Amino acid sequence: MSRTTRIESIGELPPKMGQGSSSETAAGIVPAKSTTYLESDFFSRETLTVARDLIGTTLVVGKCQGRIVEVEAYKDDAASHAVTRCHKARTMFSTFGHVYVYFIYGMYYCLNFTTEANAAGAVLIRAAEPLCGINLMSRRRGTSDPRKLASGPGKLAQAFGIDLAFNGKPIGRTVKIKPRESTPLIAASTRIGITKATDLEWRFFDKDSPFVSR
Numbered sequence: 001m002s003r004t005t006r007i008e009s010i011g012e013l014p015p016k017m018g019q020g021s022s023s024e025t026a027a028g029i030v031p032a033k034s035t036t037y038l039e040s041d042f043f044s045r046e047t048l049t050v051a052r053d054l055i056g057t058t059l060v061v062g063k064c065q066g067r068i069v070e071v072e073a074y075k076d077d078a079a080s081h082a083v084t085r086c087h088k089a090r091t092m093f094s095t096f097g098h099v100y101v102y103f104i105y106g107m108y109y110c111l112n113f114t115t116e117a118n119a120a121g122a123v124l125i126r127a128a129e130p131l132c133g134i135n136l137m138s139r140r141r142g143t144s145d146p147r148k149l150a151s152g153p154g155k156l157a158q159a160f161g162i163d164l165a166f167n168g169k170p171i172g173r174t175v176k177i178k179p180r181e182s183t184p185l186i187a188a189s190t191r192i193g194i195t196k197a198t199d200l201e202w203r204f205f206d207k208d209s210p211f212v213s214r
């Protein structure tokens with residue numbers, strides 16, 4: 001399936017910044033310095049807005065950190081679990097700012113963040129640029145190639161050690177998000193690997209990042 005791509009000009013949120021450091025980084029990559037984290041109000045907004053604003057933020061799970069470079073938004077469209085798996089996706093209806101994890105193909109976990117205070121919504125985290133915990137990610141993934149560690153939702157979940165035990169947890173506990181420090185050039189396209197609502201350009205990614213899934 002061919003996908004159109006467009007470039008969007010995205011304004012940056014004004015996060016509170018702090019300082020931090022890590023002894024383990026990928027070659028040529030400087031880890032994010034913020035020690036503040038996004039709070040639940042960030043995720044209470046409209047799903048597409050949250051999805052765009054997640055590009056460039058830093059995912060933190062234990063010792064592993066990665067800059068989010070690709071996401072997909074899901075609301076009440078035909079491809080959304082709010083429609084296709086409503087009995088298993090209750091967190092999409094009842095929460096915002098929570099982790100939603102599901103298992104697909106009998107082998108992959110996928111990490112999502114719930115959104116919107118008054119409607120169903122979630123953002124699938126598709127890819128991240130590894131920043132910290134590279135050795136641990138490599139062991140989990142069985143590869144030392146940084147571009148193959150988290151370049152896809154299943155790979156990302158494996159690299160960060162995400163499984164169903166994280167499902168339903170509030171963001172800010174076992175899974176944290178640092179604000180972005182600069183605004184990337186964000187592109188949009190149709191979503192990947194779905195057969196319904198294929199016209200919606202609800203996939204957002206860092207146009208300049210080599211760590212996106214494709």
